[in-house]
Amino acid sequence: MIESTPPPPALLLADDEYLAFPAVPQLRHRHNGWTPPQQARFILALQAMGSVSAAVKAVGMSRKSAYELLGRPGAEGFARSWERALESGRQRMFDVAMERAINGVTTIHVQRGGSVSIKGGADMRLVQAALRGAGHPIRGHR
Numbered sequence: 001m002i003e004s005t006p007p008p009p010a011l012l013l014a015d016d017e018y019l020a021f022p023a024v025p026q027l028r029h030r031h032n033g034w035t036p037p038q039q040a041r042f043i044l045a046l047q048a049m050g051s052v053s054a055a056v057k058a059v060g061m062s063r064k065s066a067y068e069l070l071g072r073p074g075a076e077g078f079a080r081s082w083e084r085a086l087e088s089g090r091q092r093m094f095d096v097a098m099e100r101a102i103n104g105v106t107t108i109h110v111q112r113g114g115s116v117s118i119k120g121g122a123d124m125r126l127v128q129a130a131l132r133g134a135g136h137p138i139r140g141h142r
Contacts, residue, residue, distance in 0.1 A: 019043060021077030024069055034061065034069050039078060042066065043085050050089025101126030 021043075023036035034042075038059060045055035056066050070079055106120035 019081065021081040022074070024072050024075040024078045027072075032060075034065065039069070043078075043081050046082065047085035047089050048092075050086065050091075050093040052086070097126055097129070 019040050023039050024034065026033060026035070038061070041059045042055055042061065045058040046052065049055050049058065052066060053063055056063050069075060070082060101123050104121040104123065106118065109117045109119075111117075
């Protein structure tokens, strides 16, 4: 089994590439709305997580409001960054799933009585799930 250490989160985020978009103009100025910094945080979360649901949760917004923002006039640059970040995040998640599936993950269970069980090894169910997923590199997505 090959052991690998994931890179630090800062190295996973290519800020310039994903944040090169003009912020979507705000209809109303709200402190808890989709401000330009909030839009940037969402794009970075999307790139890191590969999931719209997880990214909006990470930045404290709703999925519905994110898609509404995406549909606003002036959101073309934001939409391009969204697509690039989502594609990158999904690719990264696919890579992580394949690595764990092929190299395995060790799980340690400690029972109340103190007994310990250790399970590990490759998980072909993870490989199959990753290959069935919409975002894997062989089939593309959508």
